[in-house]
Structures are given as C-alpha cells and as structure tokens.
Amino acid sequence: MKEKDFVSSLKKGLMILAAFDESNPFLTLTDLCKRTNLPKTTVFRLCRTLVALEYLKYDSSKHTYQPGIKVLSLGFNVLASMELRDIASPYLIDLFNEVNENVNLSILDDIDVVYIERLKKREILNIALHVGSRLKAVISSSGRVILAFLDKKELDKILQHKNLNNFFKEHNKDDFIKMLERIREKGYSVVDGEYFPGLVAVAAPVLNRKNKVVAAVNIPFLKTDIDVNQKVKTLIEPLLKCVKKIGKTLPYD
C-alpha cells in the first residue's frame, strides 16, 4: 500500500483542505480527525501549518477551522488558464437571458463531469451543484453528450474504468453505447429523472473547429406540471445555437 517516494504529509494536508464542503464549511479539530481518519496531533500540526499559510482560518472562540479565501487563488489559477470558460461565458449569459433557466458549462475530467461555469436563476429550489462540482459522466446529461461525441478509443478507455463496474452491473453496456449513438445522431441528450426524480436536463456538446468535443452546455429544469417534450423543444434551438457560437469562437487545438 505504500507508494514509493510519496510525500505523505502533503497528502494529509490536502486531505484536510478537501474535508470542507458546502454543507460543512466550519469544522473543529475532532471533526477533521473523523473525516480524515488521522490522529489528533497530526491534524493539529497540519492545521497549524495551514493557518500560518493562510489557507485555513481559525476562529478561536468557536474552535472551528474554515478554508481561507486564499485557496480560491489555487483553484482559480486553473480556471483562469481556461480559455474555454472565458470564451463561453458571454454566450452563456445570452442563453441564460433567452431561456430564463439555469445554464451550466462543464468539461470531462477522468470519468467525471466538472462544472466550470454556472448561471443560476433566483430560486428557492436549487440544485446543490456549483463550479467545481463533479458528477459521474455516465449519469449526467452533459457527461453523456460528451461521451457520445468522443472517439471510440477514448470512449472505450472511460467505459472500462473500474469505478464504473457498478454502473454497468445495473445497465447493459451495449445498450448504453447504443444510447450514446442515438444522442450523437440527435446532437443533444436529455436525461429525465434518472439522476434525480423530477429533474430533467438537456445538454449539447461544444465542438471545436476540428470537431472534437471539448465541453458541454446543459440546461436543467424541474418537471412540475409542464409538458417535458414541449419544454425540451423550446430549449433545444437556443442551446444548439449557443454551443455552435462557442465552438466557432474557440481557437484551434
């Protein structure tokens, strides 16, 4: 289990930073111990270091740690280096204004789909996903549409991933591939309630000028009393226009 030449204290430190999430922005020392399975003293020492580096903030009155805003600069150095996001952003705003629904931009990372931009309506009910959130590609509308437009070779590599074994116990692989083919023909994907009951999403691929998928834009909505097919129809045209515009604006590979 021991990996060779591996700086474990770095790993442990990052485990601590990663322990915080949306629903747990404040954690005490013991919380962190539980979440990381590291001994108290170790966590304490690492936290002290992270506080000194300002990646963590400590509230001495409540004995809670909180990620410092400085970690943003880590993450955003990645985003900033993504031309895609910059280019897409204005077109996404247009789309958002046109359809008046939430709009997301995501890319494929390993077997996951990661949100890199997100425009949200003012709503009480909102899906707890944000920029940086990950979803299994196989279950999300964006993921499926990206997979559908991938080269066979790349697709195979992903579908063989061990972490998808469970998924393919419940879903026939050949059927899944056939479904992807149908998505490719149509040019967009629709996921209706599979991820979460009552939640529908349509997604379209962003193709660069070499016709390679680089991202996907999706529009999720709740099916209350509306006719889903009708709704999808009204969304598809603006969505497809949007991804086409983004693709055209992208630089060559």
Next chain:
Amino acid sequence: MKEKDFVSSLKKGLMILAAFDESNPFLTLTDLCKRTNLPKTTVFRLCRTLVALEYLKYDSSKHTYQPGIKVLSLGFNVLASMELRDIASPYLIDLFNEVNENVNLSILDDIDVVYIERLKKREILNIALHVGSRLKAVISSSGRVILAFLDKKELDKILQHKNLNNFFKEHNKDDFIKMLERIREKGYSVVDGEYFPGLVAVAAPVLNRKNKVVAAVNIPFLKTDIDVNQKVKTLIEPLLKCVKKIGKTLPYD
C-alpha cells in the same frame, strides 16, 4: 527562521500549486524550481505526489505540469460555503444586463480585496482579473468603499498593516482617511485612473441588515471619449439599487 511545529513539506507542496497562474498554466520541473527556490529533487518528489493525488497533471511528451481540475474542488468548497455569492449572483446578472458593463463582487480579506464573482462583457480588451484575484484594498474602488464603511477600530487595524507602509509613504494617511469619509457620505467610490491609466471604476458597499459592510460591487469601464462624470451618473443609480437589494436578501449576522 524556523517556525515551530511547522509541516514544511506541506508548505512546499502548496508553493508548487501556487506557482501556476494565468500566464503560466504550464510549467516544467525547472520552471517550478526557479519559482519556488526549491532543489530539483524536492520539487520532483512533490510533483510526483501531487500527480498521484490528481492535483497536478503531467504531460510526459512536453515535460510540463499543469494544475489538475481537482484543485477547483478545493477552492470552490470555499465559494460554495459563501451564501453571499449565491444570494448576490442573480442581482448581479440583472445589473449586468441593465448597464451592459462588467460587474464584480468582492470581499475584504486581510488588506486585500478578493473577487468572488465576476460578470464579463464580450470584449477584446479585458482586465486580467478573475474570481480569486487580489488587489490591495487601498487602491481599488471596491476596497476603498469597504474601508470607508468599516468600523474605526477595524479600519485602523488595516491601515496600520506593515505592508501598507510603502503606500503611506506616497499618500498622506490623514488625507486618505478624509477621502474615505467623503466616500462614506456619498455612498460610493470612484477610482479614476489611479490603478491603471484610463481605467475608471465605481463601487458601492453591500451592507447587511445590521448595516455592516460585507462586500462591494463595482463596475469598471474604460474612459475613451466619453464623459466620465456623465457615465458615472448613469451607473450609480442601478449600482446602488443592486447592492441594496443584495443587502436586504442577506440573512442576519
């Protein structure tokens, strides 16, 4: 120089992640050595660890490292935990649509102002600032307006910060404080070309229901041939309305 009980390998690992930025998304091993002043072998070992943890990606053909998208999840755990951003976002879109200028939301962190949301026009010329970017509070419109609405005690603490010594060699401190008072009276700040020649920005404070500043919204624009005062006048009203709405929607402290 040695700090007590300090996990230095964690620090070094984070130095590596922090070495990447917008203009340097790809770095080689030697690049990283230069930027961090760490010995080759050490950097190599740390990079190997970060790659294994997927916080770094390695392109073996070009011998370059690149931050993995996974670091996003670190940074965004912070953002996600910020109700403020969530609440403000839709109002910022409204403002953006209304004035058709870039719109930024930022908060104070130490003596810096950090962007936590940013809406951008489709433009060739764009300021190279993004979510996570930091600016000295004393020189930015957002920073100044936040400072202006701070308690005297908090303000003093910031103005005494050692890293501002240089600033207060060139600027008289009393004059600066008087300027802040004027900003407070007006309710907004205007920075005209002080940060960058030809760049103007107006900013207004987001006050929570206890009348405490929690953030600022600003609108930057380039003064080409337009009348700056005129332009400012047209922006102020929508801007002030926007921050008021955000403030009202915020939860109690």
Next chain:
DNA sequence: CATTTTTGTTCCGTTATTCGGAATAATGTT
C-alpha cells in the same frame, strides 16, 4: 552528425522532521 548543454530521473546515506501516544490544559455539560 557529433558534441555540449540543459533538463529530467534515480540512488542513497544522513539527519532533520514528522509522528503519535500520553499527559496536561481548557471548555463545555449535567
């Protein structure tokens, strides 16, 4: 194409540093 220079990777002995159990201190709880 041969030579030199730069850059990346492995090796390995040394020692500093991380480690974590146990003791102590500080908080909170009943």
Next chain:
DNA sequence: AACATTATTCCGAATAACGGAACAAAAATG
C-alpha cells in the same frame, strides 16, 4: 462541583523527507 469532551503541549522514537551526486534523456549547438 464533578464529569466529559475537546484542544494543546511534550517528547522520544523512527521514519520519511531531504538534497547532493551520479546517471539518463532530450535539446541545443556547432
């Protein structure tokens, strides 16, 4: 006030991080 929980300090042991040097692989140069 007694107890329980959580945070912090201490310290000796052992590991794991360190970095110089040697080696390998690319690039650059002539």
